[in-house]
Amino acid sequence: MEGTENNLLKVLLVDDEPFIRKGLTALIDWEEEGYLIAGEACNGSHAIALLKEQNYDLIISDIRMPGMDGTELAEIVKSGEVSTAKFVFLSGFYEFEYAKSAIQSGCCDYVLKPIQKEELLHILRRIRNEIQKEAGGKRDKRICEKAYLDRNLLALLCGKYDEINLNYVRNRMGLRNEIKYIHVEISSRDDNFSVLPESKKREQHRKLYNYAGLLMKTYADHVMFDVAKLTDCYDIGIIYCNSMAKEKGMSDEEWLSWFLGELKERTGYVIAACAGSTVQQIEDLESSYRDSAMTRFLRFFKNNDEKMNLAAYKKKPTDKNAQEEYYRKELDALVHAIEIGDKIYIKENSGLLYHRMLDKSMDTRLMGMNLQYFLYRLLGLAYEMETGINQEEVMQYMQEAAFAVGSYEFSGRNFQKFAEDYSDYLQQLRQTSVKGMINSIEAEIEQNYADNLSLKTLGEKYYINSAYLGQIFKKQYGCSFKDYLNGVRIRKAAELLLRTEEKVYEIAEKVGYKNLEYFINKFEGIYGVTPTRFRKKTKQSFV
Incomplete structure (x- = not known):
């Protein structure tokens, strides 16, 4: 043997x-x-x-x-x-x-x-089998415990955890303040790695994980395998805490440089890392994980992708020349148009903005800085939606978009098309998110307030239980659906009272009330006076 x-x-x-x-x-x-x-x-x-x-x-x-x-x-x-x-x-x-x-x-x-040789061999072989059997049992137990820990950690990273997940991670890892998520992967830009067959890539992926565990020693439980689960991504995740660097007498940056250098030396491949933001408690690891994911896509514009931190893109540029050519205000306006689906603004401004950035004779770094900020904001729009969004799907979409926006063949026309397509994509995402659904219902009430709207009809239209929809509405607006609808109708009635000379009963019918007395009671409840008195009093104040 x-x-x-x-x-x-x-x-x-x-x-x-x-x-x-x-x-x-x-x-x-x-x-x-x-x-x-x-x-x-x-x-x-x-x-x-x-x-x-x-x-x-x-x-x-x-x-x-x-x-x-x-x-x-x-x-x-x-x-x-x-x-x-x-x-x-x-x-x-x-x-x-x-x-x-x-x-x-x-x-x-x-x-x-x-x-006697044979007697010694007999005992040694028996002991070897005993040790291997004991080690196998311990190894199997460790594997099961690690798999369970990773499952609980993943729940925290995705923001889908309960007290059981939280307490298990807290008791097992004892994480204190100053923690962050670090995405580490074999770089897709390493030519030696990219030409390998898939089986060999997976083999090297596993070696990366094993080497990381050896380097982490007592912190080996902080290493997770294949967290991103993205196509052509061979990654590990590190739950970093500042004690790792302190024990080596290093700063956070020095520790990460040392860690990546050791992995590169052992694997023979370029290793890329994207660090998320530092958080103070494990409940906030999701925020750090999301920052790390966003940073990964921004990395496509950098020539050196070994280390990246999202913080640089959250700050305003301090260099005077960079400020002049950093189109934050214009990009923010375009992002807002994409968010609300303002196709006219997108059509009239996106292509022009792209060419303005090019016409400024911007170097690659400054152009990349603007595009990175733009993609960071767009990715944030999707992540700001409530649970229900498939984050992996969004990442994949943005990964493809990042390559397209950063390519040399990209043009102002294509930039406009990308903005329009992403606006449509956001609308699709909203259909699957609670926040998006509420926004859609709010828009429908604003447009069709005079119709016979109810939780039942809206629930059927948006494929959600009417009782649950009522709970969501109460949480979102602090009042019942019925009170919210009455508020919209009475506000619209007040506008008509001031803008038209229509009779009170005509306005009541126009905003959705068949019973005039009921309308007057509701109007008084909100404005403190009858509709007739409201019209007279308000018009007199402008004379």
């Missing part, structure tokens, strides 16, 4: 006779049996010192030695204070009674002197 030094079982030989230790070393092919002689000691005290320096899997010890003998050493090992290694005595026939209690307790095996 051949293996690398990392997976061989480590053996500590303990005997006061050097020739015995050398004889044991030469007696069998230890590596062939899956072992490595990793240390030698002349007595129990010497062995304890070595056990404190590194972990061993097996201790083979003589019984009688000067100073601390084998039985005393076995008792200390049995207590688990310095080691959990298996123990084998080298026992002469007359020494057997001396070690009998330790041997019979089951904590030790023994090999009788003179040592």
Whole structure:
């Protein structure tokens, strides 16, 4: 059984006779049996010192030695204070009674002197199988625990968690303040990686995850595999806390540079990272995760994509020249038009804005800065909607858009088309989001307030339970649907009273009331006077 030094079982030989230790070393092919002689000691005290320096899997010890003998050493090992290694005595026939209690307790095996090769091999193979079986059970348990932890972490990252998820992560990881999510992936711009077949890419993806776990040591649980779940993305996620850097005497930036450098050296590929914003509690990890996701798409405009932080795109530029050519105000206006679906504004201004940015003789960096800000704002529009939005779908859409907007072939006409298409895309997303649904219902009430509107008819139209819709309405506006509808109707009636000379009963019917007395009562309830008095009093104030 051949293996690398990392997976061989480590053996500590303990005997006061050097020739015995050398004889044991030469007696069998230890590596062939899956072992490595990793240390030698002349007595129990010497062995304890070595056990404190590194972990061993097996201790083979003589019984009688000067100073601390084998039985005393076995008792200390049995207590688990310095080691959990298996123990084998080298026992002469007359020494057997001396070690009998330790041997019979089951904590030790023994090999009788003179040592026979076959007997030693038999014991070593049995112990190796025991260790591997125990390790397998522990490994399986660790895998299950890690999978459960990752599931709870993912719930936090997606904002779809409950107290059970929160408490499990809090108790398992003990996360304090100053935490953030860091997206790490093998760069899609690494030519050596991009030409690999899919099976090899997945193999390297797994190696990236394993290397990250080794580098993180006691923080290995903070590494997550394939979090983004995007096509052609081979990523891991890091739940970063500032103690990681502090323990190495580094700043956050220095730690990330060190971490990425180590991963690059071990994998042989360019490693890219996108850090989310720092948050103070684990409940806010979703915000950091979203920032990291947004940053990933903005990265397509940078020549060097190894590290990126979203904070740069949330701040106003400080350089005077950059301020002159940084079209934040104009881009914000275009984003607003896209949000509300103002196709006329988009048509008249988007292409012109694109050409103005180009005509300013902007260099690639400044042009990229404007486009990055634009995409960041657009992605934010989708993320600001309430739950129900498929974030992976939005990411994929924006990834394709980012490539298109950043390409050399892109034109003002295409920029306009992209703005129009994204506006339509947002409208589609709103149909699947609670906030979007409420906005649509609000617009419908504003337009069709005189119709026979009810929670039942609106619920049927928007495929939602009428009782649930009523709850959402109360939460959104602080009043019932009926009170909201009455408020809109009475406001419209007040406008008609001032703008027209129509009779009160005509206005009542026009805004949706068949019962005049009921209309007057509702009007008085809101304005404090009757419709007739309201018209007269208001008109007099303008004379």
